[in-house]
Amino acid sequence: MIELVGFDGDDTLWHSEGYYQHAGAEFERIVSAYIDVADASVRARLHAVERRNLVLFGYGAKGMTLSMIEAAIEVTAGRIASRDIHRIVELGRAILDHPVELLDGIRAAVEDVASRHCIVLVTKGDLFHQERKVEQSGLADLFHRIEIVSEKDERSYARVLAECAVAAPAFAMVGNSLRSDIEPVIGLGGYGIHMPYHVTWEHELQHGVESGHPRVATVDGPAGIAAALAAFDRRG
Template identity: 45%
Template sequence: MPALAAIAFDADDTLWHNERFFRLTQDRLAGLLADFAPRDVLEERLLAAERRNLGHYGFGIKGFMLSMIETALDVTEDRVPSRVIREIVAAGQEMLAHPIELLPHAREAVERLAASHPVLMITKGDLMDQERKLAQSGLGELFAGVEIVSAKTAAVYAAIFARRGIAPEAVLMAGNSLKSDVLPVLEIGGWGVHVPHDLTWALEHEAPPEGHARFSCLQDLGALPALVERIEDEG
């Protein structure tokens, strides 16, 4: 029997670019509100609003838009010009329509692994937006299953794998976020592979589990098939 019963991938900033569009929109917001707050103060207020609102709006562009509007109201003491609100809404709509750009080696890695293992995509965020991005990516037909969840915790992963009849210790999860993609899967006994992205949202930062026997860090997805092969050979 193979050591790995399934290979799972995160989506945003693992398979395709995502955070870069948030950063560009933050740049746009900083320009709109330059008369009211310096950039560092604005970024601090926005991050605080995002953290505060996660329980209300979840992850994704729509929640980000609402947090930007709240931040604009905050730093202007409710005097934000209506044109700024309109610009924030327009920026969010542009993000929701932005074309998907796959990261290097993403397609090759998914194709190679799908030929030998059931491949899953497990992502969090807004349902409609994540479905749009998956459809535009051209990768959809390669996945044996797709899970779009509101949060990625050990309990959420355990429920996903139990529902699919997969033992957690036989799953490898690859993603750019230690907090969401790696640590929860290690917690339930699986394999966690960190594939860092140049841009990672501040709320996803965690320390790597150095020395953990089932943790690996790869420069990009191009090295993932060889890692899977090595795990299978040793398993």
């Protein structure tokens, strides 16, 4: 039986990736004044810089901004002007300052699950930014525990489960990313409810979750979460 349910934050409770996608498009527009964006495959090179820097900068707008600056200097061979570097900094600031907009129906879905299960929020990214999102979401009081982690891997989930005194087979995680929200939990022996978002960061598309996994349910939106949990309980 499911005792504890975890929820992801970005693109599960509130919108997020769209702001990063917009910043990436604006970044291309800025560097296009110096190079032929299509020929240089700027966005691919930006992703490569981001992946290289994840172990140092972590996830979130601050790390993305530093990576955009580094990539801009790299792809323009140092020709980018200081005013355009400042424009890139402002792109990162805009991400940090964007309003927190909940997904349609998610509040009711979380309240419904909270009426039957103990729930935790497990999200990753910059600590200050995620704390602000949680506060502005208006959902914080619904959660028994809030965890902001640097990486969502089996070690992080195992620590949360141990501190909550819950075995992995009694835990289900709800999230939009198979890589971060589902795969590590399945690896520990728990359950996953995948709620795809309409756009996904390229890094999160890489995963090892097999199609049709018996401990993974896919829902079209928040309204399907409670039914998926109920099905896991019946199966258990």
